[in-house]
Amino acid sequence: MNTDTLVKSPEVAAEPSRGASSNGRVPQGHRRLLTRRDRLTLGLMAGLPTILHVALVWVTALASIALAFTTWDGIGFDAITWVGFDNFKELFTNNPQFWPAVQHNIIWFVALILIPTPLGLLLAVQLDKQIRFSRVYQTAFFLPVVMSLAVIGFVWQLIYNPDTGLINSLIGANEPGHYIDWIGDPDLNLWAILIAASWRHAGYMMILYLAGLKGVDPSLREASALDGANEWQTFKNVIFPTLRPTNTVVLVVTIIEALRAFDLVFVFNKGAEGTELLSILVTNNIIGESSRIGYGSAIAVVLLVISLAVIIPYLIATFRKERQA
Amino acid sequence: MSTLDTTTTTAASAPATQRTPVRPARILLHLFLAGAALAWLAPLLWALYAAMRPYGETSDKGYVSWPDKLSFENFTNAFTQSEMTHYFVNTLIIAVPAVLLTLFLSSMVAFYVSRFDFRINLFLLLVFTAGNLLPQQVIITPLYRLYLLIDIPGITMSGKLYDSALGLVLIHVAFQSGFCAFVLSNYMRSLPHELTEAALVDGASVWRLYWQIVLPLCKPAMAALATLLSIWIYNDFFWALVLISTGENMPITSALNNLSGQYFTDPNLVAAGALLTAIPTLIVYFALQRQFVSGLTLGANKG
Numbered sequence: 136m137n138t139d140t141l142v143k144s145p146e147v148a149a150e151p152s153r154g155a156s157s158n159g160r161v162p163q164g165h166r167r168l169l170t171r172r173d174r175l176t177l178g179l180m181a182g183l184p185t186i187l188h189v190a191l192v193w194v195t196a197l198a199s200i201a202l203a204f205t206t207w208d209g210i211g212f213d214a215i216t217w218v219g220f221d222n223f224k225e226l227f228t229n230n231p232q233f234w235p236a237v238q239h240n241i242i243w244f245v246a247l248i249l250i251p252t253p254l255g256l257l258l259a260v261q262l263d264k265q266i267r268f269s270r271v272y273q274t275a276f277f278l279p280v281v282m283s284l285a286v287i288g289f290v291w292q293l294i295y296n297p298d299t300g301l302i303n304s305l306i307g308a309n310e311p312g313h314y315i316d317w318i319g320d321p322d323l324n325l326w327a328i329l330i331a332a333s334w335r336h337a338g339y340m341m342i343l344y345l346a347g348l349k350g351v352d353p354s355l356r357e358a359s360a361l362d363g364a365n366e367w368q369t370f371k372n373v374i375f376p377t378l379r380p381t382n383t384v385v386l387v388v389t390i391i392e393a394l395r396a397f398d399l400v401f402v403f404n405k406g407a408e409g410t411e412l413l414s415i416l417v418t419n420n421i422i423g424e425s426s427r428i429g430y431g432s433a434i435a436v437v438l439l440v441i442s443l444a445v446i447i448p449y450l451i452a453t454f455r456k457e458r459q460a
Numbered sequence: 461m462s463t464l465d466t467t468t469t470t471a472a473s474a475p476a477t478q479r480t481p482v483r484p485a486r487i488l489l490h491l492f493l494a495g496a497a498l499a500w501l502a503p504l505l506w507a508l509y510a511a512m513r514p515y516g517e518t519s520d521k522g523y524v525s526w527p528d529k530l531s532f533e534n535f536t537n538a539f540t541q542s543e544m545t546h547y548f549v550n551t552l553i554i555a556v557p558a559v560l561l562t563l564f565l566s567s568m569v570a571f572y573v574s575r576f577d578f579r580i581n582l583f584l585l586l587v588f589t590a591g592n593l594l595p596q597q598v599i600i601t602p603l604y605r606l607y608l609l610i611d612i613p614g615i616t617m618s619g620k621l622y623d624s625a626l627g628l629v630l631i632h633v634a635f636q637s638g639f640c641a642f643v644l645s646n647y648m649r650s651l652p653h654e655l656t657e658a659a660l661v662d663g664a665s666v667w668r669l670y671w672q673i674v675l676p677l678c679k680p681a682m683a684a685l686a687t688l689l690s691i692w693i694y695n696d697f698f699w700a701l702v703l704i705s706t707g708e709n710m711p712i713t714s715a716l717n718n719l720s721g722q723y724f725t726d727p728n729l730v731a732a733g734a735l736l737t738a739i740p741t742l743i744v745y746f747a748l749q750r751q752f753v754s755g756l757t758l759g760a761n762k763g
Binding site: 192193198284343398417428446 | 486489490492493494496497498500501503504506507510518519522523524565566568569571572573576582584585586587588589590591593594595596597598599600601602603604605606608630631633634635637638641646660661665666667670691694695696697698701702713714716717720727730731734735737738741742745746749752753756757
């Protein structure tokens with residue numbers, strides 16, 4: 136049967152049927168319709184994917200928490216010894232990389248929310264004006280989002296390379312005496328990478344805001360124009376307030392991106408001094424020379440706690456809103 | 461005179477689709493957008509320019525210089541010398557099963573939580589969605605150990621889940637099914653519930669309901685998610701970096717890291733290799749632009 140006529144596009148179909156209190160589900164009373172075989176089928180349908188997901192994602196997350204309180208070299212289970220909070224103590228007081236990493240993760244988030252996010256919003260508002268070539272512009276801004284972060288790392292190395300890179304070749308900073316090391320200098324390299332990260336993030340934010348702007352009721356704009364508001368007033372007082380749900384998503388996405396940042400930094404300079412991140416420290420404990428599993432897990436737990444502090448409230452709020460819809 | 465009346469009333473609310481006459485403001489806007497778009501493409505164009513020049517020439521004249529000759533030689537060299545075909549195949553072996561399996565499993569979960577009123581639904585969906593939002597590094601240490609523990613004789617060289625395509629497929633499926641279950645459950649919830657009810661009353665089995673009624677209606681969402689997943693899994697760098705040890709078994713994006721280590725003396729060749737790696741994602745994106753963007757926004761806001 137051809138269903139294309141029924142469902143034109145994901146955007147149309149994804150509109151939840153408001154007012155339908157049952158939300159398109161089979162109400163409780165109809166459970167009697169399910170035979171025993173149906174129940175078994177349903178159990179398997181939900182059970183198998185859940186087992187895979189929980190085993191590989193949540194059990195491992197819990198194992199990270201458990202291992203964080205032990206010391207283990209990975210050889211044999213009987214070598215695991217309980218050490219209480221020792222790993223955390225050492226991490227917070229004695230690890231020269233830990234606090235810089237936390238600081239860099241925070242800087243990463245602040246930089247992304249201050250520069251590429253408003254830029255993405257600006258681009259989205261301009262591109263939303265039904266202008267010619269809108270598609271072409273959008274593609275240019277969105278291209279970096281489609282590409283792998285590892286590839287982006289290589290592309291920006293060609294720009295920042297102190298000897299052969301574009302910037303130093305242009306400003307003549309590849310000569311001894313006035314040599315600028317964008318990749319190795321701990322005062323510079325984080326900002327250099329953040330420019331590359333922002334370059335990618337702006338396009339991502341632009342797409343999210345464009346989708347949000349699509350949902351703004353055109354009659355609001357018309358009313359605002361009739362009232363004689365100029366473009367800026369319309370945006371500030373009419374459009375922006377209606378983008379609140381989008382802003383929430385943007386905020387959460389940006390926090391998650393800042394916590395996840397890894398590929399770009401790893402390709403760029405392996406997370407050397409100046410660009411340490413929590414994700415890099417965890418990974419170094421596995422593929423690096425030291426294999427301190429308990430210690431690496433303690434860093435992962437810090438990352439987990441910060442992430443869940445953002446994820447759980449956000450999801451609960453989201454689902455609650457859906458229930459009310 | 462009625463025509464006059466209609467024109468005056470419609471003028472106030474001119475349709476948005478009507479082309480506005482060219483105004484200075486419009487020209488400025490186009491200048492701004494074109495300038496910004498060019499600035500955004502500049503890094504990629506620079507990489508392309510570097511990749512099209514022989515290394516000898518750039519080391520003589522410097523990178524900021526007029527080219528003596530432009531060619532695709534670096535591209536062919538990178539492609540043949542680093543056996544890129546082999547790594548592309550590796551990626552396919554991982555990505556194709558991972559995408560299909562993710563869609564299959566997550567659509568079953570979505571069906572369960574969206575079409576029936578079980579008490580566990582909300583919690584189940586929360587678990588899946590939250591799992592997908594965790595940073596990968598939170599789970600990598602135990603996962604790496606787990607993969608070293610699990611023996612799967614006969615399938616892989618190592619005899620373990622570690623360093624195997626199967627291991628990567630499993631973690632991709634486990635991780636990505638969170639996002640897909642969330643998007644698909646929203647999508648399925650919007651389907652009219654008379655569909656399911658009528659079929660249930662007629663005595664259709666639950667499996668039939670899912671396979672023959674609900675799933676075909678989800679085609680647009682599935683296409684969007686398939687596009688998104690293909691690009692994400694192709695672009696994955698981290699899982700393969702940690703969970704694959706033999707260079708031979710690496711998917712293309714992680715193999716690029718080895719390529720750069722091997723040819724670090726020739727940045728032009730590395731640039732060509734990086735751009736070659738990006739080509740398949742760009743092809744998928746240009747071919748399925750609408751699906752990709754709608755997939756992204758489906759996850760972010762519904763409708």
